[in-house]
Amino acid sequence: MKDKNCVDVNVNPCKMCMPMGACLAFKGMEKSIVVMHGSQGCSTYVRRHMAQHYNEPIDIASSSLNEKATVYGGEANLKKGLKNVLKMYNPKTIGVVTTCLAETIGEDINRILKDFMVEEKISSEDLTLVSVPTPGYGGTQFEGYYLAVRKMVEKIVEPSEPNKKxxxxxxxxxxxxxxxxxxxxxxxxxxxxxxxxxxxxxxxPYRGLEFEKLxxxxxxxxxxxxxxxxxxxxxxxxxxxxxxxxxxxxxxxxxxxxxxxxxxxxxxxxxxxxxxxxxxxGKKIPEYYVKARGRMLDAMIDSHKYNGEGVAAVFGEPELVTSISSLCLENGITPRVISTGSNIKKIRAFLAEGLDKYGDEIVVLEDTDFETIRSYVKEKEVNILIGHSDGKYIEEKEGIPLIRVGFPVHDRIGAQRQVTIGYDGSMNFLDILTNTLMAQKYQSYRDRMYKKYYKEDEDVKEVTA
Ligand code: SF4
CATH class of the missing domain: 3.40.50.1980 (Nitrogenase molybdenum iron protein domain)
Structure with a gap:
């Protein structure tokens, strides 16, 4: 919570730690596995979030640093961990992702990995080791993700002939x-x-009893x-x-x-x-998407009268928050609270065209926490929350519906299948938002009307009597 009278403290931060993003990125490389160089708790944290979100078995290894390794260095632990992982999984790539502890004690990971390849007589044709410096205090999952992909590219890409890809x-x-x-x-x-x-x-896909470790x-x-x-x-x-x-x-x-x-x-x-x-x-936009765009425009026209009543708080990693806020703005839902735990200071500038006409009505929070988001949710009279499951406490405490999107989603299933991109995905996602606003309206409008008209009359009668 940011308070001008006290030291800044984060209460329930709106972010996940940097190695989480790196682990997510390595899951998208063929036959790869991550060894987290740090204490066991870090890998458990990542595994637990990923397994619950994706509903898949998630293997993340750990070099399991203990007190001794912290004082004398974790080289032996890391090499032993790498050997075990090779024996058990036979991966093509290992992402060596550091943590707070490994970075604080200043491990020279690149040197250790080089030595490991020589000592174990492993050729770079058979195994690629990619190291990524990701102390939890160095950023959020957003920075960890892009840095990991950058390191993959730096390590693996070679000069090649031009192609049409x-x-x-x-x-x-x-x-x-x-x-x-x-x-x-x-x-x-x-x-x-x-x-x-x-x-x-x-x-x-479900494969019965067949189980692939990777x-x-x-x-x-x-x-x-x-x-x-x-x-x-x-x-x-x-x-x-x-x-x-x-x-x-x-x-x-x-x-x-x-x-x-x-x-x-x-x-x-x-x-x-x-x-x-x-x-x-140099190819034309396929006819399918010309029609899909038309369908989306039609859907936007159908739903704009309901969306106009929407006041949203959007939260999560910055790229998703930016794109979802843009969807809200083009559909008449006012994203009065736009928030992320990453410290990037660019969202307002990027969305300037859509935000400018609202002036101070819209608040953009970066490097923020859920306590701060909650206080603005109340102040700005938000009626729909859009973000990941960590916002569920605001949903529970304030009684505002939360549309779950992004990572992590712990308390619903299907997040891995969710499609929000392109005309079709955006249209479906917009329908979910509109239907939520409509459901809320029909559930509460009699109450609100009663309070607005009859309650006022009764109050007046009581006073005059
Ligand atoms: S913040 Fe640091 S100690 Fe905590 S899980 Fe992340 S890397 Fe590990």
Whole structure:
């Protein structure tokens, strides 16, 4: 809670820690596993959140640093952990993700990993080790995610011949969203390298008793190697730092043109994606999407009279919050509280065109916590919450419905299948918002009318009597 009279303290922060984002990113690489260099609690925290959200078995290894390793260094623990993981999982890639403890004691991870490959006589053809410095205090899951993808690209991409593919840095999207993205590319007839690709790895089909320790799917190392020869990179993400951006690296090192765009939620953001795919590939926007756009416009017209009563608080990781706020703004739902736990200071500027006419009515909170969000929810008379499950306490305490979207969703099922991107996904998501507002209206309008008209009359009668 930020209070001008006291030292800033976070009460129930609106964020997850940095290694969480890195682990999510590595789940989108083929046959990869993460070893978290730190204490066991860090990996348990990540596993628990991911397993509950995706309803999949999530294996995250830990170097299990204890008091002795903290004082004398954790090199032996890390090497032992890596050997165990190789024996048990036979992965193609291991992401070595650090934690608060490993970074604070100043472990030289790159040197340790180099030594490990030599000592174990492992060829880089057989195993790729990617290290990512992610102390929990270094940022949120948002920074951890982009930095991990950046490190994958820095480590794996090689100079290659030009090809006709498009690189897509997918951002923190659900497996369902990635499948929708693949469908869009297929309808365009575009070949792409999607990194990371969690469409299968974090939402696997039922296979009976067959159990794969590392699920099928994910972006392969050979695909990543050739990203240097692609026509362009589309990076879903407008807020990440330049030195965390995989697309910036590909542009700087290999001259691959870069387009950083918002996650395609909402009409305008979906238009941006469609136009860009058409421009880069030289192909026309498929007839399917011309019609889908028309259907979405029709849906927006149908629902605008109900949406006009919507006053939203949107919270979560910054890219999702930006795109959802944009969807709200273009549909007459006023996102009076726009909030994220990441410290990026860019959301208001990015949404300026939509926000300017509201002036001080809309508050944008960054690096914030749920106590602060709750106080603004009350002050701004919010009637719909849009964000992940950690906002459920506001839902319970204030009696305001929460539409669950983003990560983590613990108290509902199906988050991994949720589709919110493109015209179809946005339209379905908008329907959910509109129906929630309508349900709320019909549940309470008699009460509100009674209070407004009859209660006032009775009060007047009582006073005059
Ligand atoms: S904040 Fe630090 S100690 Fe806590 S889970 Fe994250 S990395 Fe581990």
């Amino acid at each position: 498009i690189n897509i840095i997918s951002g923190l999207m659900s497996p369902g969203d990635i499948r929708e993205l693949k469908l869009i590319l297929e309808r365009f007839g575009i070949e792409a390298v999607i990194l990371p690709d969690v469409s299968e790895t974090l939402d696997s 699920p099928e799917g994910g972006t392969t190392c050979s695909e990543i190697k050739t990203m240097s020869g692609s026509l362009a990179t589309i990076e879903f993400g407008v807020h990440s730092r330049e030195d965390h951006s995989p697309g910036e690296y590909l542009k700087k090192e290999f001259g691959v043109p870069l387009y950083r765009i918002p996650i395609p939620i909402g009409l305008e953001n979906s238009d941006t994606l469609m136009k860009l795919l058409s421009k880069i590939s």
